[in-house]
Structures are given as C-alpha cells and as structure tokens.
Amino acid sequence: MWILALDASLSACSAALLADDAIRAGRSLAGERGHAATLPPMAQAVLAEAGVAATDLDAVAAVVGPGGFTGIRAALALAQGIALGAGLPVIGVTTGEALAAALPPAERAARAVWSVVDNRRGRVVLERFVSGAMAPEAPPVALDIADLPRPAGPIILVGDAAAAVAEALAAAGVEAVASRHRLPEAAAAARVAALRLAGRIPPLAARPLYVEPPAVRLPAAALPA
Structure with a gap:
C-alpha cells in the first residue's frame, strides 16, 4: 500500500510517502506562510526519492484541520489535483489524528x-x-x-x-x-490514512474541517467608512 500524505495545517508543512507500513521518503519545512508554493515541489521530491509516480500510489492523504485556513486548502488542493490525475481516492486526516x-x-x-x-x-x-x-x-x-x-x-x-x-x-x-509533538507531521498522517483506507477506523471526507468560521480581514478599501 503506497500513500502520499500532505500537511500544512499549522506552522509547518510536510510531505511523506508510506509503503508497507514504512516511511520511504519525507520532507518538512517550518513556517506559517508560503505553503501553497512549498508543498508541490516537496511532494514531487518525495515521489522522486522513492522512485515512484503518482499512478503507482493507492491513495493521497491530506490533513484537513482544524488549523490555518490557507494551509489546509493548499494541502487539500494539491492532494485532490494529484489524485484526480492518477484516478486515486483522497483520504482526510484530522490534525489531532496526525x-x-x-x-x-x-x-x-x-x-x-x-x-x-x-x-x-x-x-x-x-x-x-x-x-x-x-x-x-x-x-x-x-x-x-x-x-x-x-x-x-x-x-x-x-x-x-x-x-x-x-x-x-x-x-x-x-x-x-x-508531549514534544506540537505540530502534525505528514508521516504520522500517512499511517492514519492507511488505517482509514483499510477500513480500520471510520472514514473522513477530504474537505476542510473548520471548528469556527475562518477569520477573514477585509482590505482597507473595502471597509465601511
């Protein structure tokens, strides 16, 4: 079972590839910004290191939240894009599960x-x-x-x-x-996704999980006078 997992839910982003219960490749980078630009080459590097293509995967997983609005959507958009091109399922993993x-x-x-x-x-x-x-x-x-x-x-x-x-x-x-585990990691998310894909834990939709509405700031020009 090959699963590519992606996470950008909090102040870091990561990608990891799980195969046969072992992490074959992984990348991570700390930082609260730039996840949408960082994750695609990170995922590509992980696949290249393991010598596999997206079509070799069984599923793609993404951490769906709770967490930051932009990072969650960046990870989900990339996961869905990879999965769509390769005809794969997308598996949701919560931040807490990871x-x-x-x-x-x-x-x-x-x-x-x-x-x-x-x-x-x-x-x-x-x-x-x-x-x-x-x-x-x-x-x-x-x-x-x-x-x-x-x-x-x-x-x-x-x-x-x-x-x-x-x-x-x-x-x-x-x-x-x-514990010392303060930020989720794609490697741990991949292990949860494997259990979910095997039907050993309940399914979870691959869509953003927001406990509260995202905080959105209007541009200054759009604020009422």
Whole structure:
C-alpha cells in the first residue's frame, strides 16, 4: 500500500510517502506562510526519492484541520489535483489524528490523548482520544482553556497549545503531561490514512474541517467608512 500524505495545517508543512507500513521518503519545512508554493515541489521530491509516480500510489492523504485556513486548502488542493490525475481516492486526516499518531504506541496505550491546537482567538481546539485509539471519540470543539472538561484520568497532550493546557490542568490538580509533538507531521498522517483506507477506523471526507468560521480581514478599501 503506497500513500502520499500532505500537511500544512499549522506552522509547518510536510510531505511523506508510506509503503508497507514504512516511511520511504519525507520532507518538512517550518513556517506559517508560503505553503501553497512549498508543498508541490516537496511532494514531487518525495515521489522522486522513492522512485515512484503518482499512478503507482493507492491513495493521497491530506490533513484537513482544524488549523490555518490557507494551509489546509493548499494541502487539500494539491492532494485532490494529484489524485484526480492518477484516478486515486483522497483520504482526510484530522490534525489531532496526525498528532496523536506520532506518539509511541506505549504512550498512547497508557493514557488518554488530548490534541489541543491554538485557534489564535484566545481559545484552543480540543480533540480527545481514549487510550490506544487512533480516531477521536468526538468531533473537535473550540473552548476557552478555563472551560476544558476535567479528564477522568491522566492524559498526555499533543499540539501547539499543549504546554499552556498542561499548566492549566496541573493547577487544577489534573495529571497531564505535555508531549514534544506540537505540530502534525505528514508521516504520522500517512499511517492514519492507511488505517482509514483499510477500513480500520471510520472514514473522513477530504474537505476542510473548520471548528469556527475562518477569520477573514477585509482590505482597507473595502471597509465601511
């Protein structure tokens, strides 16, 4: 099974190629801007390194959010373009799924996993996973940190808001550990996509997953007087 996975949901972008449960090639670049220009040559380089063409793939996957409006759409547009030309399915992977899948299996099995992503509006987007699960137990939800639910037991946190949430939960007497996995990676997204393609976790549409409407700023000339 060959899967090309793409991610540009947060402040980095990456591409990875999975074959037979192993990552054969991968590229990543930190930065919040320029994903639409960076991802296509990155994907091309990954395919070239592995010596495969798009027509050799079984599927293309993209991280669909929650995350940044522009990056999510850049990854999805590229995934859909590659898939259309090669006659392939496009598989959606959530940001939280990609983050949780990057954890070692032993860590996922020992604690529930919370993915917490800063929505840049003073809140975090929460995806919760029961211990050992690869798919979230419910859709993501945006909350103030003070309004986060109290977990039933110890948890491990992933995502770019992990440190802030761990500090807040610890102050409330919750056993919470912030992992080092702060940004999603295409390599982990590819592993989730393989499970989804095999029918081992529920399907997810390859379209943007926005928990809240994207923040759009009108150009100065368009603002009312």
